[in-house]
Amino acid sequence: MSNVRQALLQLTSAPLAGLSLTLGVYAGCHWIYRRSGLKPILNPVFSAALILVVLLLVSGVEYEAYFRGAQFIDFLLGPAVVALAVPLFTVFDKMREATLPIAVAVLTGAITAAGSAVGIAWLCGASAETVRSIASKSVTAPVAMSIAHDIGGVPSLTAVFVILTGMLGAAVATWTLDLVGIEDPKTRGLAIGVTAHGQGTALALQVDATSGAFAGLGMGLTALASAALLPTLAKLLW
C-alpha cells in the first residue's frame, strides 16, 4: 500500500501528470461549456484553471512541478499565434477597406485599456507594484511581460492580469457589445481582440471566422501600439 502511495507521489511531479491533468480537466470543462450552449460564465479557460488551482492547493503540488508537464501545452501558443495569419489572410480585403478606422480604433483602444486600468487601480489604492504591472494587461502575454519589465512592473504578476483580462473579456465582451448595439462582425472582433488578446480571439473564432480574424488583427496591432507607447507614457507618469 505504501509503495503505491510513494509511486503516485513521484508521478504527480512527473511531466505526464501536469500534461494529462490539464488536458483532462480542460476536455471536461469544454464539454460542459458546449453542452451549456457556450455560456460565457462557463468559459473553459476559467473553469479549468480554477479546478487545477484548487487541485494544486489541495494536493500541495508546486506550480513548477505542474508546469513541467503543462509547458508542452504552453509551448504551442507560439505556433498558434503564427497560425492566426491564415484567418487574417482570409479577411485581407475587408481589412484594406478599413485601414484608417482600424488603426485609429486600435490606438484609442490600447491607450484606453492601459489608462483606465492604471487609473482605476490607482484610485482604489492599489500598490505601485500592482499599478505598474496592470498597465499592459490587454496585451498578449509574452509582449505584455516584456512591457512590464520595461516600465517597472512584475512580469509574472502581469501574466496573471493578462489571463484574468482574457477571461473577463471572453465573459463580458459579447454582452457589452450587444448592450451598445454593435453588430458588425468586423467591429465586434476588433474590439474583442484589442481588449482581450488571444483569449478574446479564441472566443471570437468560435463565433464566426470574420470576427475571429479581426480579433487576431486587433491583438497583433494592440501589442505593437502598446509596446511602442506604454514605456514613453509610463515615463511621464512615474
Added chain:
Amino acid sequence: MLEFVLLLLACQFLGELVRALTNVPLSGSVIGMALLFFGLVVIRSIPAGLQQVSSTILQHLSLLFVPAAVGVTLHLSLLRDEWLAITAALVGSTVVTVIVTGAVMRLLCGAQKLRIKNRPGSLAQISDPHTLRPEVSQ
C-alpha cells in the same frame, strides 16, 4: 501536413531571430504571424495543408492559455490583499475598452461609408481608390 507544422515553427523561429536582431518590441510569434501573413499575400492563396493545420491548432486555442492561467497560484497573497482594486480595475477597464474600441471603429467606418456615398459623379468615384473596395459603395 507535417511540412506546414514545420512552416509554423519556422516562422516563429524567424520571428524570434528578427526580434533578437532588431529589438522590435514584439514577441517572436507575433512577428512570425506577420511573416506568414505576408507570405500568404505574396502567393495569394492558402495551401490546403496549411488551412488544415491552422484550423486544428486554432480550434483549441483556449486550451493553450490554461497552464499560464494556473500561474495565478504564484500570486495568491497579493491578489488577496488587493482583490478589490484589481477587480475594479480589470472589470472597469475591460468594459470601457470594448465600448471605446467598438464605438471608434463603428464611427469611422460609418464616416468612411458616408463620405464615399456623398461623392458626386462616377468619374470622381473611379479616380478615387476607395471605389475599388467592393463593399463600401453600396
